[in-house]
Each structure stands twice: as structure tokens, then as C-alpha cells.
Amino acid sequence: MDYIENMQSMLSDGYTMNEVAENLYLNYHSVINIDEVYQLRKAIATKYDCNLNDVKLIGSSHTGYTYKDGKLLKRENPKDYDFAIINADVYIRFFHMIDIEKISGKGKRLYTNGILHGKLHPLHAGKRFLE
Numbered sequence: 001m002d003y004i005e006n007m008q009s010m011l012s013d014g015y016t017m018n019e020v021a022e023n024l025y026l027n028y029h030s031v032i033n034i035d036e037v038y039q040l041r042k043a044i045a046t047k048y049d050c051n052l053n054d055v056k057l058i059g060s061s062h063t064g065y066t067y068k069d070g071k072l073l074k075r076e077n078p079k080d081y082d083f084a085i086i087n088a089d090v091y092i093r094f095f096h097m098i099d100i101e102k103i104s105g106k107g108k109r110l111y112t113n114g115i116l117h118g119k120l121h122p123l124h125a126g127k128r129f130l131e
Contacts, residue, residue: 004065004072037061037081044083054087091118094125102126 041055059082060066060075122129
């Protein structure tokens with residue numbers, strides 16, 4: 001499947017960018033080693049005490065493309081993995097670990113913007129996220 005063509009087709013059919021992103025990112029697909037992704041998702045789910053289906057592969061390893069300099073570019077063999085955990089209990093647990101007073105400048109703006117959109121980046125939880 002060519003995700004760029006699929007995305008362009010969906011946009012021309014009247015889908016919003018959010019609808020396209022949900023379709024491409026939340027419908028599971030991987031352009032890389034599926035077994036390796038499964039093993040990583042399983043380890044993350046175990047570590048953070050959530051369901052395997054709560055751990056989503058996102059980004060170029062998921063879709064095969066990246067958005068850079070205003071253009072969609074194909075990535076034939078992406079080597080990085082980006083995961084998101086979609087789970088309210090995990091979100092709340094790490095939300096309460098964050099000391100906003102320790103976040104400064106641009107980081108505080110990014111944190112606040114993320115929270116307002118229901119997102120929490122693990123960097124804001126510090127080392128406790130990795131323990």
C-alpha cells in the first residue's frame with residue numbers, strides 16, 4: 001500500500017487531515033519487521049501494565065513515510081520506532097509524577113499544549129518514566 005497516494009486520495013475525497021491521520025495511524029500497519037514490533041509492543045505493555053492493543057506503533061516505521069519540509073517523503077527502511085500508549089490509567093499515573101516547576105521555557109509550553117490535547121510526552125515525567 002502506498003500511504004502517500006492513499007492519503008492524497010482520502011484528502012481529495014473530502015476527509016479531514018485528522019480523519020486521514022486516524023485512519024493511517026490507528027489502523028495497524030507496519031512497513032518494518034512485524035515480529036520485532038510485536039515483541040517491542042509486548043515488552044512496553046508489560047512494563048507499563050497495559051494491554052498490548054494500547055501500545056501503538058506510530059511514525060514512519062508505521063506508515064512508511066515522513067513529513068519533512070512541507071512534503072511527504074517515502075521511507076523505505078525506517079530504523080527508528082515511535083510508540084504511543086493509549087491508556088487512561090497509564091496517562092493518569094504519569095500525569096501525577098510530573099513536577100511542572102521543573103519544566104522550563106519552551107518545555108513548559110510544549111507540556112501545556114500536549115496536556116490540552118490529551119498527550120503526555122514521557123520526557124516530562126523524567127527518569128521515573130523509565131524506572
